Amino acid sequence: MARIWKFGSDVDTDQIVPGRYAPYMRPGEDVGSAAFIEARPEFARAAAPGDVIVAGSNFGCGSSREYAPLALKRREIGAIIAESFARIFYRNSINLGLPLVIAPEIARAVRDGDVVELDLAAGTLLAGGQVFELPPMPAFAREILAAGGVVPYVREHGRFPGLD
Amino acid sequence: MPQTLAEKILSRAAGQTTRAGELITVSPHLVMSHDSLTPSIIDIMRDELGFASVHDPEQLVIVMDHVAPASTVGTANNQNRTRQFAREQGIRLFDVGRGICHQVLVEEGLAWPGMVVLGADSHSTSYGAVGAFGSGMGSTDIALIWATGKTWLRVPESIRLDVSGRFNPGVSAKDLALKLERDLTISGATYAALEYHGLDWMALNDRQTLAGMAVELGAKAGMVLPEGEVAERFTVPEWLFPDPDAAYARCIPVALDSLQPQIALPHAVDHVVDVSEVAGTAVDVVFLGTCTNGRYEDLRAAARVLRGRRVADSVRFIVTPASSLELQRAAGDGTLSALLEAGAALTTPGCGACMGRHQGTLGDGDVCLSTGNRNFKGRMGSPNARIYLASPEVAAATALTGRITDPGALV
Numbered sequence: 001m002a003r004i005w006k007f008g009s010d011v012d013t014d015q016i017v018p019g020r021y022a023p024y025m026r027p028g029e030d031v032g033s034a035a036f037i038e039a040r041p042e043f044a045r046a047a048a049p050g051d052v053i054v055a056g057s058n059f060g061c062g063s064s065r066e067y068a069p070l071a072l073k074r075r076e077i078g079a080i081i082a083e084s085f086a087r088i089f090y091r092n093s094i095n096l097g098l099p100l101v102i103a104p105e106i107a108r109a110v111r112d113g114d115v116v117e118l119d120l121a122a123g124t125l126l127a128g129g130q131v132f133e134l135p136p137m138p139a140f141a142r143e144i145l146a147a148g149g150v151v152p153y154v155r156e157h158g159r160f161p162g163l164d
Numbered sequence: 165m166p167q168t169l170a171e172k173i174l175s176r177a178a179g180q181t182t183r184a185g186e187l188i189t190v191s192p193h194l195v196m197s198h199d200s201l202t203p204s205i206i207d208i209m210r211d212e213l214g215f216a217s218v219h220d221p222e223q224l225v226i227v228m229d230h231v232a233p234a235s236t237v238g239t240a241n242n243q244n245r246t247r248q249f250a251r252e253q254g255i256r257l258f259d260v261g262r263g264i265c266h267q268v269l270v271e272e273g274l275a276w277p278g279m280v281v282l283g284a285d286s287h288s289t290s291y292g293a294v295g296a297f298g299s300g301m302g303s304t305d306i307a308l309i310w311a312t313g314k315t316w317l318r319v320p321e322s323i324r325l326d327v328s329g330r331f332n333p334g335v336s337a338k339d340l341a342l343k344l345e346r347d348l349t350i351s352g353a354t355y356a357a358l359e360y361h362g363l364d365w366m367a368l369n370d371r372q373t374l375a376g377m378a379v380e381l382g383a384k385a386g387m388v389l390p391e392g393e394v395a396e397r398f399t400v401p402e403w404l405f406p407d408p409d410a411a412y413a414r415c416i417p418v419a420l421d422s423l424q425p426q427i428a429l430p431h432a433v434d435h436v437v438d439v440s441e442v443a444g445t446a447v448d449v450v451f452l453g454t455c456t457n458g459r460y461e462d463l464r465a466a467a468r469v470l471r472g473r474r475v476a477d478s479v480r481f482i483v484t485p486a487s488s489l490e491l492q493r494a495a496g497d498g499t500l501s502a503l504l505e506a507g508a509a510l511t512t513p514g515c516g517a518c519m520g521r522h523q524g525t526l527g528d529g530d531v532c533l534s535t536g537n538r539n540f541k542g543r544m545g546s547p548n549a550r551i552y553l554a555s556p557e558v559a560a561a562t563a564l565t566g567r568i569t570d571p572g573a574l575v
Contacts, residue, residue, distance in 0.1 A: 015542070057351060058350060063538075064285060065302070086351070086382060096304065151308075154213070155214070
């Protein structure tokens with residue numbers, strides 16, 4: 001069972017991990033401990049492995065800092081379900097093997113604090129007694145996520161994803 | 165097949181005709197990283213990908229700008245590690261004090277029309293100012309290029325901005341960039357390549373302001389047609405122009421004649437109003453700098469307002485030139501003196517206070533007017549600070565009075 005952490009639209013990467021908490025600035029610290037540390041301290045304290053982030057549009061906008069999705073990966077967030085994602089954050093997350101789902105219907109239906117069951121393999125989310133189907137990602141993203149991220153993908157296949 | 169500027173540049177780089185929506189493999193002409201991320205990129209390349217050395221050191225460049233000079237033992241150690249790596253690998257490195265990556269690469273003639281420039285920094289859209297396809301990527305993507313020399317890209321759709329008219333006195337490129345935020349919003353150009361038309365008259369520094377801000381609309385790239393000053397200072401390949409019947413996702417007319425000074429309110433870059441609407445708001449800090457507005461022309465615009473006057477006692481006026489060359493230009497003609505005599509606190513060319521790490525970090529309750537590009541909560545330090553974004557002219561007028569001020573309203 002997973003808890004929903006719901007956010008609004010235009011959540012930027014400075015919210016996810018402020019620049020002062022970058023690995024560059026805090027060598028030796030786990031960047032996962034800085035996830036939403038100022039924007040939503042409760043998340044930093046209490047987010048548990050498997051929890052799901054749900055958000056409005058343009059999640060992850062702003063800086064290209066990969067340590068933002070990395071922090072969420074370190075916290076073992078099960079997936080981020082949003083109405084839409086910012087470009088660089090989307091690519092960085094897929095590269096790290098952090099599952100993303102673009103699903104406006106689900107994003108609007110679930111509430112903060114809901115307890116849900118996420119089954120990525122089956123492509124479903126059970127929330128409030130309702131089963132939501134998770135829309136599939138584009139093929140290249142599915143390939144990368146299936147490998148666990150772009151580094152394992154490239155090591156396994158010896159080429160970039162999505163191309164012949 | 166008629167092509168946009170992005171389609172043409174990426175087709176050349178891919179070695180095949182390509183169009184929006186397709187995936188291509190390219191060997192980028194130039195790949196940039198800075199002090200903040202190079203250490204982690206080294207770790208990814210070596211420890212995760214298993215490559216000891218970069219594929220092609222001549223493809224790469226490193227600039228020390230994010231915390232310059234180092235502010236802590238940790239950042240100093242990280243920087244030394246980066247220097248050693250660059251030396252061993254034979255990678256060009258511009259060290260502390262040279263300036264902000266996006267400014268330095270243009271000054272050094274490393275970014276030029278028609279190139280693909282990928283950087284470990286989202287404001288890499290800045291290279292669109294010289295008609296290059298510039299885009300930001302994360303550390304793992306950059307590490308992959310370091311290791312293999314290549315990356316894959318999805319060719320973006322393009323949005324054409326048809327600009328007409330000229331700036332009113334006291335209005336500049338930053339006001340246009342903020343107006344675009346107001347009209348398109350922070351996600352209005354997500355995934356797209358912006359093409360700015362109607363700006364053949366625009367100086368290079370203003371193009372850099374505009375192109376750098378493209379990412380704040382969600383864009384993948386933002387290219388100003390390489391005409392005018394860019395065509396004079398750089399070699400523009402004869403193929404580097406969009407075809408008249410190229411396909412655009414949107415074409416948006418933008419009129420400059422009625423444009424007044426704009427300001428982004430806390431805490432969103434697209435929460436933009438006319439400066440007159442918030443005139444009189446007290447500020448504690450005025451920050452003149454960043455890759456957006458830290459160039460000689462920006463310093464000069466501020467000096468014009470402040471010459472012979474002093475900033476308000478209630479204000480800290482922090483000036484961070486975008487590069488050593490811009491600083492030297494300002495030092496050479498009285499621009500810098502005017503700012504210093506007005507009460508400017510001058511800091512090392514680099515990103516400075518922009519990311520809340522050093523050289524002007526904001527405390528609880530601080531109100532800052534910045535010429536930078538981001539005002540997210542906590543961006544420059546305390547999440548309880550408030551950041552307004554505006555042009556150098558507005559910044560100088562505001563420093564003078566201690567309150568947000570339209571420069572046209574000054575006596």
